Amino acid sequence: MEPMPWELPPERARWRCPPQLVGYGCTEEIPPTREIIGQARAVRALQFGLRVKRRGFNIYVAGHPGTGRKTAILSFLEELAEGMPTPPDWCYVNNFKDPSRPRALRLPPGKGVAFKRAMEAFVEEMRRELRRVFESEEYARRREEVLKAVEEERGRLRREVDETASKEGFVVQRTPVGLIIAPIVEGRPITDRELAHLPEPIRREVARRKEALEEGLREALRRFRELDRRAKRLLVKLDREVARYALTPLLSELLEEYGDVEEVRDYLKEVEEDILENLPPILGREKQEAPFPLPGMEEDPTRRYRVNLVVDNSELEGAPTILELSPTYKRLFGVVEKVAKMGALFTDYTMIRAGSAHRANGGFLILPVEPLLSDPLAWSTLKRAIMNETLEIEDIVERLGLLSTKTLRPEPIPFDAKVILIGSPFLYLLLYNLDREFRELFKVKAEFDTVMDRNPENVKKYACFVSNLCRKEGLKHLDASAVAAVVEYGCRLAGDQRKLSTRFADLADVIREASFYAEEEGTQYVSRRHVEKALEEKVYRSNLMQERVREMIERGFLLIDVEGEEVGQVNGLAVIELGDYRFGRPNRVTATVSLGRDGIIDIEREAKTGGPIHTKGVLILSGFLSERYAQQVPLSLSARLVFEQSYSEVEGDSASSAELYALLSALSGRPIKQGIAVTGSVNQKGEIQAVRGINEKVEGFYEVCKALGLNGGQGVIIPESNVDNLVLRDEVLEAMEKGLFHIYPVKTVDEGIEILTGVKAGERLPDGSYEEGSINHLIQRRLIEMAERIKEYPD
Structure with missing residues (x-):
């Protein structure tokens, strides 16, 4: 049959990739590269957004799934983050003045875990030193001197009281309910009943002298109480002096190591003062037991000196790059955990747990938009954190107003991270039109295209992508004919002879399957027939309806x-x-x-x-x-x-x-x-x-x-x-x-x-x-x- 004038020649119905266009005989010869392929516009937008340090210039990466958005961003940021300073560690410690508001301490990177261990060692050493000094003969001698001096004073005061009472014809009797004054008649103390049988004039005289004597006795009792208070003050002063003597060298070591951080220096001073204020429970002199004690219910009096390290950057080099694939409120912004004890919920600052936003502080936080928006509390809190430049760990129940209970309100931590959202162009359009705060906070749009121009340079970049994938996943390398087949499939995915697809996830699946068939055959490299078989099998698995x-x-x-x-x-x-x-x-x-x-x-x-x-x-x-x-x-x-x-x-x-x-x-x-x-x-x-x-x-x-x-x-x-x-x-x-x-x-x-x-x-x-x-x-x-x-x- 003669072709009609309008008939398309077969060679115009498909573009063939010459194997020599690949530039290599095999992808094994291609050196590794970190280049983001086919996304020059998106890369330029990312570079701009990451350089700008002004508030609100966070980034929305728009594009369709499979275009390599996540992989490209991680690869791009990995290199960028290496040259940035490592952010500080963050700890939560007890706020001795207000335990419901735990304090946040900022330490140089790597110092957080060291400080935590140092405080643990300090607590153990403190216990030993306090036990040693308070069990020493010197302490016992000085304590005895204080008590002896006070007891001598009490003895003098008792003698004065007895002498005064004797002069007035009374005797001071000590009973379980306190001191009482009894009159002496005929050389012996008499009771109130016996006194009642005496003549009226004698009773009035006894009552007059007793009233005058009781006034002096009350003054004596006041002096007795003052002696008790004095004894207690002297003993407390002694205990603080002895304890300070024991603590000073221990705290000096800590101050020498961490004293250059003002917050730590202030905290250690408060630790010293709190230990001196709470010596009795620390020394075991005061111990309150529950009416029905249970195992594990005993409270450790030194727990309050623990350090809760919530962000540890000791193993980090450069800035952190955190990809949170499940951005719920709890996973993003942390939680204050609770434990149940005898039907009640208990918490303290050691149960504060940080979220991804805390770990990304000083670096980059990457979040998929769709799951983020499915948790409205997470989305609203993220916007608030960016606007206020602070991170607060709140109880989710309290945040929602479902229950009014007293809980912890940890001190907010400054927030300085570049937030990068990954989502579809459609979601970007919705957020831009419906959420005014989104426009103010995410001013940079980096859009990933699904296609790129088909030219010799991009064909070679396809080969680089194949080479990187084979090295990363241990796949068999592709020869030039196989790469040409992958390039042609890229045209097919793009639906355009002049374009190549950037849906690298789909390309990668075909390469993996082709590598599998090459392994089955035992060939050294993947060839064109393996790629074609992978494509045929891919169709066969899905075309039942057809x-x-x-x-x-x-x-x-x-x-x-x-x-x-x-x-x-x-x-x-x-x-x-x-x-x-x-x-x-x-x-x-x-x-x-x-x-x-x-x-x-x-x-x-x-x-x-x-x-x-x-x-x-x-x-x-x-x-x-x-x-x-x-x-x-x-x-x-x-x-x-x-x-x-x-x-x-x-x-x-x-x-x-x-x-x-x-x-x-x-x-x-x-x-x-x-x-x-x-x-x-x-x-x-x-x-x-x-x-x-x-x-x-x-x-x-x-x-x-x-x-x-x-x-x-x-x-x-x-x-x-x-x-x-x-x-x-x-x-x-x-x-x-x-x-x-x-x-x-x-x-x-x-x-x-x-x-x-x-x-x-x-x-x-x-x-x-x-x-x-x-x-x-x-x-x-x-x-x-x-x-x-x-x-x-x-x-």
Whole structure:
């Protein structure tokens, strides 16, 4: 069969990558690289966002999954972070003045863990030293001297009291309830009952002298109490003096090591003062026991001197780069843990746990947007942390206002990290339009493209990507032919002969699978056949639905003709998407025309199975008919269009040209070749416009034709603007080379109708008519006849 003038040469239906374009015989020869491939715009935006230190210049990395956003950012930041200063360590310690507000201590990187261990060693050494000095003979001697001096004073005071009482005829008796004064009568103390039997004058005299004596006794008791207080003060002073003597060398060591940090210096002074204030429990002199003691319930009096190291950068070189894949409130901003004791919840500063934001302080925090937004508390707290430049660890129950209880409020930590969000362009648009704070806090957008230009430089970069992946994952290296096959697959993913896909995750999966087949064969390198097998197997695992549709067409359940001619009937093409797999299938489109005034009726719309874009495409057909054929007489027809055997929603305008061809065939009476399928949208001027999924549509119709029998007259009409999008399989190209299958790129409806009917479309003549015998002439004549006949049936 002679090729038609509009037929596409097979070599234009796919770009072939010459193996020599790779530049290496094998990826093993390619040196490692950290370059981010094909994302110059995004890299430039990242460099700008990371250099700017002003508040609000955080970064939103927009792009589709699989474009290497996460890998590229981590690789980019890894190199950048190495040259940045290592941020400080952070500890929480007890606030002795207000335990509900633990203090945050900043220490130089690596000093935090050392300080924690030093404090643990200090506590142990303090216990030993205090025990030693308080059990020493010197301490016992000095304590005895204090007690002896006080006891001598008490003895003198007792003698004074006894002498005074004796002079007045009384005796001071010491009882379990205190001191009492008893009168002496006839040389012996008498009781109150005996006193009551004495004469009234004697009783009054005894009462007078007793009252005067009790006044002196009260003064003596006050002096006794003052002696007790004095003894206690002297003992406390002694204990503090002895304890300070023991603590001074221990604290001096700590101050010598960490005293250059003012906060630590102040904290150690408070530790010393608190130990001196709490010597009795530390020494075990005061011990409160629960009424029903349980194992583990005993409180360690030295627990309050522990250091809670929440951020440890001792093993970090440079700035931290933290990727938090599950950015919940708790994982981002930490938590104050609690333990249950006898039905009650207990917590203290040692149970404070830091979050990813704390660990990223001084560096970079990378967060996926979608899971972040699913936790509104995490999102609002992140914005507050960026705006206030502080990190607060709050109890989530208290934050939500669900329970009003006294809990810890740790001192906030300054927040200085560059936050990088990773998400889709759609989420960026939503946040930008609906969240004003987002605009103020994330002023830099780094957008990752899904494609890059196909040029020799980028082909070599593809080879570098393959080499890096093989080294990183221990895969077999690819020879030049295999890399060429991967590059061609990159064109296929991009859907453009002039572009290469940057969906490196999909490319990596194919490379891994090809390496697996090479390992099975025991070859040294992965070759082109291994890549092609990986692609074939990938399709085979996912195309069950496509085979079922093809089988239904073969068995006649779905009516599709691929030979012969029919009036008002054409094969349109649609794409079915099944997640990871897409395939094209033909749909019979039919049109009927009758006399009437209804115009073009879209049956899909009437049945509510047509989407708005499809409805728009059908309405455009009315505009085309009116502009071309209704300049002299009005359109007087009722036409109906439908996708036959379509039981789901019909959406999109890529079949609008097919619907128009069916309508033109029905109006002209000229049959359409059923072996030629059609795709492409049309505008009111009759121009054919580009559509998506061109490869799947062409290959889908080819598969049906192959199943029903190739006869050399079958093919597909596509928009000429889609030619560069063709990256067809080898099997389709071979059929084209043998003349068994054809592709016809067209610019206008006239070109397409000529291919489908074999009849000339016809040019418009000066008088507004068309060439005799042409399609346009036949349609115009039919419409004029219908307009005349409609006059016979007035409204």
